[in-house]
Amino acid sequence: MKHANIAIFVPHVGCPNRCSFCDQRRITGVQAPPDGGAVRAACEQALQQMGEERARNAEVAFFGGSFTAIPREYMIELLEAARPFVWEHAFHGIRISTRPDAIDPEVLGLLRVYGVTAIELGAQSMDDEVLRLNRRGHTARDVENASRMIRAGGFSLGHQMMFGLYGDTAEKTIATARRLAALKPDTMRVYPTVVLKNTMLAELYEQGRYRPLTVPEAVRMSAWLLNYFETHGVSVIRLGLHASRELEENMIAGGYHAALGELCANELFRQRILRELEQCNPPLGKLVVEVAPGRVSQAVGQRRSNALMLEQRGYQPKFCPNRSLTGYQCRFRWPLSKQRK
Ligand code: SF4
Numbered sequence: 001m002k003h004a005n006i007a008i009f010v011p012h013v014g015c016p017n018r019c020s021f022c023d024q025r026r027i028t029g030v031q032a033p034p035d036g037g038a039v040r041a042a043c044e045q046a047l048q049q050m051g052e053e054r055a056r057n058a059e060v061a062f063f064g065g066s067f068t069a070i071p072r073e074y075m076i077e078l079l080e081a082a083r084p085f086v087w088e089h090a091f092h093g094i095r096i097s098t099r100p101d102a103i104d105p106e107v108l109g110l111l112r113v114y115g116v117t118a119i120e121l122g123a124q125s126m127d128d129e130v131l132r133l134n135r136r137g138h139t140a141r142d143v144e145n146a147s148r149m150i151r152a153g154g155f156s157l158g159h160q161m162m163f164g165l166y167g168d169t170a171e172k173t174i175a176t177a178r179r180l181a182a183l184k185p186d187t188m189r190v191y192p193t194v195v196l197k198n199t200m201l202a203e204l205y206e207q208g209r210y211r212p213l214t215v216p217e218a219v220r221m222s223a224w225l226l227n228y229f230e231t232h233g234v235s236v237i238r239l240g241l242h243a244s245r246e247l248e249e250n251m252i253a254g255g256y257h258a259a260l261g262e263l264c265a266n267e268l269f270r271q272r273i274l275r276e277l278e279q280c281n282p283p284l285g286k287l288v289v290e291v292a293p294g295r296v297s298q299a300v301g302q303r304r305s306n307a308l309m310l311e312q313r314g315y316q317p318k319f320c321p322n323r324s325l326t327g328y329q330c331r332f333r334w335p336l337s338k339q340r341k
Contacts, residue, residue, distance in 0.1 A: 004054065005061040005095065006046040008034055010078070014070035014102070019124075020134035020166055020200040021193055023250070033074075036081035043085045052090070059118065060085065061095040066122075068111070069102035079114035086115035093117030097160065101138040103146035108153045119150045120158030120189070125165060125172065126179040133167040135200065140179065147183040158237075159185040163221055164193035164213035164255055166204060170221065177225055181232040188229050189238035192218035192255025194247075202252055218255025223267040230327070239264055265298040268328040270306050273299075277313070280332050284314035288333040290322035299330060 013033050015022075034042075039060075047055050060082040067075065085091050096111070097120040111119070125131055126140040143159075150157045159180050163173040180188070195201045195212050204210035213221075222239050229236050240260035241247060247256075257263060273289065287310065291299040296319050300307050310317040325331060 004050065004058040006042055006058060006091070007061045007063055008039055008042055008078075009064035010034065010062055010067060010070065011064045013074065014066035014068075015099075016066075016069065017135055017137045018200070019136055020204075021162070021196070023196045023199055034078070036077045039078055039081035043082060043091070047085070047090055055090055056092060058091050059093050059095040060091055061097075063097050065097075066099045066102055067096040068098040068107045076110075076114075079111075079116070083115050095120065095156075095158075097122060097158075099138060100142040100146040103149055105149065105153075108149060108155070111155070112153065116155065118156035118158060118187075120160055120187070121146055121150070122160045123176075123180060124160065124162040125168060126176040127168070127172045130165055130167045130172060134165045143180075144183060147185065151184065156187070157183070157185045158187040158189070159183070160189040160191065161225075162191045162193055163225070164218065166201060166210050168193075173221060173225075177228050181229060181234055185234055187237045188234050190222055190225050190229075190236060191238075191241060192222060192260070194241060194254035194256045195252045196247075197250045197252060205253060212253040213255035215255060215257050218257070219260065219263045219267055222255075222260060223264040223271075226264050227268055227328070259302070262298065262302060265295070265328070266301040266305060269295075269299040269301065269330065270309065272328050272330050273306055273310065276330055276332055282315075282332050282334045285316060286335055287315040287317050289317050289319045290325060290331045290333065291319060292325040292327065292329065293321035293323055295328070296321055 010033050043060060046058065050058060062078060079094070082094055086093055094114065094116045095118040096116055100121045100123060103119070103121070121143060123143040124134070124136060126143060128139050131139060147157055147159070161176055161180060163176070192213050193201070195205050201210060205212060226236050226239065241256060243258040269291070289299060289310075300319050307317050307319070322331060
């Protein structure tokens, strides 16, 4: 059954500084932090809407800030409100997101007592210069230390990475992905940088000191990262920011597309198809492109982009499912009369 989150946003409480790209209130659309009553109400409402069976697979998720850096009393108020729903097995567990420098053995012990099962770290980059330029206030070493403590504590470990930040390069992004994968996270969220109004990045952009990502750049790198993490056993649970009117109204530039995940899948199929063409060199004309079931529309591409690419090369493609294929694999077939001897 599909995993679900009861997402509760705690914007900016506990952040020791304002990172260059961040305006959580705009990203999440949440202006005021919730209290325990709001958490209980959200859980009860989700339980009613989901039904008991689906809820058992869902997590209460505290997102949007630096959960373990918020005042301890407030953190406990929120956890206490969520805990009964987990103890009574209404929900599977509690997920939180926090800063790498706000993890220590004492806070992990507390999180365990309150039923937290998964911890996501906002790592963003593993390049200390990029972290410094973007006012993250922590180092790559903090990400490594926190990741080890979380894994040793038996929690599910998640990482969030961002690319295209001020001072970032494709090489630094790839190096970040390698260092994060080496820490063996269970899940990954990948965000191409988006420039929001009233942020440091917006100022740098207006002064001509920062070049934001373009959408094609964001798609190409996201596709590379998706493929890299998946082939290293890391499940990518999010690509790009959630679409919202608030976000779209406050975005100035950057690698945002409401269907980024779909575009990445199209791109990975495009690359596979090109590789297959080179290896198989099929005769022009009718060409059957077989892909994993459920992936046909991704292989065809948005606005038939991959089908058009083949047509422009002289093929008449037909995309079909093949149960023996998985992921972004594809296989070509063409009429027997045209088989090469
Ligand atoms: S990115 Fe995280 S730590 Fe930085 S300001 Fe935003 S919520 Fe706070």
